[in-house]
Amino acid sequence: MGTTVIERNEEVRNSKQTNETAKINVKDLDLFYGDKQALYKVSLDIHEKEVTALIGPSGCGKSTFLRSLNRMNDLIDGVKITGDIVIDNENIYETNDVIKLRTKVGMVFQKPNLFPMSIYDNVAYGPRMQGIKSKKELNKIVEESLRGAAIWDEVKDRLKTSALGLSGGQQQRVCIARAIAMKPEIILMDEPTSALDPISTLKVEELIANMKKDYTIVIVTHNMQQAARVSDKTAFFLNGEIIEYDETNNIFSMPKDQRTEDYVTGRFG
Amino acid sequence: MLEKLSARIFLFCALLSVVSLLLIVGFVFYKGSHPFVAEGYSFFDFIFGMDWVPSEDKFGIFPMIVASLFATIGALIIGVPVGLFTAIFLAEIAPKRVAKIISPAVQLLAGIPSVLYGVFGLAIIVPFLQNNLGLVKGQSLLAVILVLAIMMLPTVVTVAETAIRAVPKMYREGSLALGASQIGTIFKVVVPAAKSGIMAAVVLGLGRAIGETMAVILVAGNSLILPTSLTDSVRPLTTNIALEMGYAFGTHQEMLFATGIVLFSFILLLNFVLAKISSKGGN
Numbered sequence: 001m002g003t004t005v006i007e008r009n010e011e012v013r014n015s016k017q018t019n020e021t022a023k024i025n026v027k028d029l030d031l032f033y034g035d036k037q038a039l040y041k042v043s044l045d046i047h048e049k050e051v052t053a054l055i056g057p058s059g060c061g062k063s064t065f066l067r068s069l070n071r072m073n074d075l076i077d078g079v080k081i082t083g084d085i086v087i088d089n090e091n092i093y094e095t096n097d098v099i100k101l102r103t104k105v106g107m108v109f110q111k112p113n114l115f116p117m118s119i120y121d122n123v124a125y126g127p128r129m130q131g132i133k134s135k136k137e138l139n140k141i142v143e144e145s146l147r148g149a150a151i152w153d154e155v156k157d158r159l160k161t162s163a164l165g166l167s168g169g170q171q172q173r174v175c176i177a178r179a180i181a182m183k184p185e186i187i188l189m190d191e192p193t194s195a196l197d198p199i200s201t202l203k204v205e206e207l208i209a210n211m212k213k214d215y216t217i218v219i220v221t222h223n224m225q226q227a228a229r230v231s232d233k234t235a236f237f238l239n240g241e242i243i244e245y246d247e248t249n250n251i252f253s254m255p256k257d258q259r260t261e262d263y264v265t266g267r268f269g
Numbered sequence: 270m271l272e273k274l275s276a277r278i279f280l281f282c283a284l285l286s287v288v289s290l291l292l293i294v295g296f297v298f299y300k301g302s303h304p305f306v307a308e309g310y311s312f313f314d315f316i317f318g319m320d321w322v323p324s325e326d327k328f329g330i331f332p333m334i335v336a337s338l339f340a341t342i343g344a345l346i347i348g349v350p351v352g353l354f355t356a357i358f359l360a361e362i363a364p365k366r367v368a369k370i371i372s373p374a375v376q377l378l379a380g381i382p383s384v385l386y387g388v389f390g391l392a393i394i395v396p397f398l399q400n401n402l403g404l405v406k407g408q409s410l411l412a413v414i415l416v417l418a419i420m421m422l423p424t425v426v427t428v429a430e431t432a433i434r435a436v437p438k439m440y441r442e443g444s445l446a447l448g449a450s451q452i453g454t455i456f457k458v459v460v461p462a463a464k465s466g467i468m469a470a471v472v473l474g475l476g477r478a479i480g481e482t483m484a485v486i487l488v489a490g491n492s493l494i495l496p497t498s499l500t501d502s503v504r505p506l507t508t509n510i511a512l513e514m515g516y517a518f519g520t521h522q523e524m525l526f527a528t529g530i531v532l533f534s535f536i537l538l539l540n541f542v543l544a545k546i547s548s549k550g551g552n
Contacts, residue, residue, distance in 0.1 A: 075445065
């Protein structure tokens, strides 16, 4: 079965050479928390304007991997990373401009984490941090972003009220709007619906499907159906390794690896 | 039987502080209000009177009120930013090893007896001001402000640091993920989120400054004039009481109690503000 991994990785790498649309190119990524290794030689190509789902049991490294893509792991003491992550031909661990990276690679977290300020200020936060002061321009960005996150109609009359008064599902969509406001090219989502009710989840999933035409999306999810519904490609993580990476259809209907099959059919994890 | 007895003992202990409070407040108010209620002195003249000459029956504490307010505000202007930046540094920026050295040092500062702050002020700050500002006498409003600013640091730092540390990590992550810098995140997200705790820190520091007596006596100069500049020798409310209570009697003594009422009112007001702030922070 080990050979399957290698074969798949070879295939991925080969496909990179022929397929120039790879937006993110990860090669031999090892990640350590102190002495503990969390990722083992992870290699993966993520394609532009597709939704890539990362699935796997808890603690398999999928969130850790996701957070490597915008260097959020830098915040944790004692993290060591080797290998390459190349986005648009730039190795993100070789540049020092983390701010530019995070502008380009937005992120939506597991729990809605809006700031304790108004809806408007939340969405305008990123652009303001970039130095945009013009009220007209900010208004435009806020409206566009909230429309982009399919929440404009629900909040347009209460933009100046506290964002924390919204329901969890609405908050999460404002979080997506806040990410969109930075005009990112890639959006990382770390189990964005795990704290939401089924109807809110559905809305966020619809939103993700719509956003695909403008953004490259990488989503971590515990929910297999969600991965099947929203993603084009799926990577199955287990114990810090990618076991299988393929078209989502193939992963769910004819996985090549026994472990993938066991996981997607619910036999473990 | 034993159960009942021990419950009584607990109750007695719990009541002790309440009773003490009532006794002190009652006593101070009884003594302090006597001149105005029974002896015909004007309360207005007491508060706004410019002269305090007990031997001539003149009891005006306006210069002292002003001195107390100026000293407190001045101490806040210096102490709050320094304290807040220290708290931010300890909670957000400093590596753990550095914070582990600075944090206890700041807390130890709170344990130094106030008279030692006064001695320090008298031995270091007063001569320093005297020499560098060309003053006849280094004891001044500025010296009081500097000593009080140092004295309020531990309170401000500790309370503000706790408030900043209590801000959920997800706010920081959210801000950093939006491409904000660490400093931008601190000032735009973390500090505003810790606002009520930081306000509490400020009010507690203020309470410490306005009530401080011993350190202030040594560096204030204690002149009975309305302060017009930072280099004036001043006498705040607390020092007036401490300086004269030893030999005062009759109306003079009662007027010192009345000074205590004014001081107490300030502190009560502060506590009220603090309660307001913390109840708001809870929501």
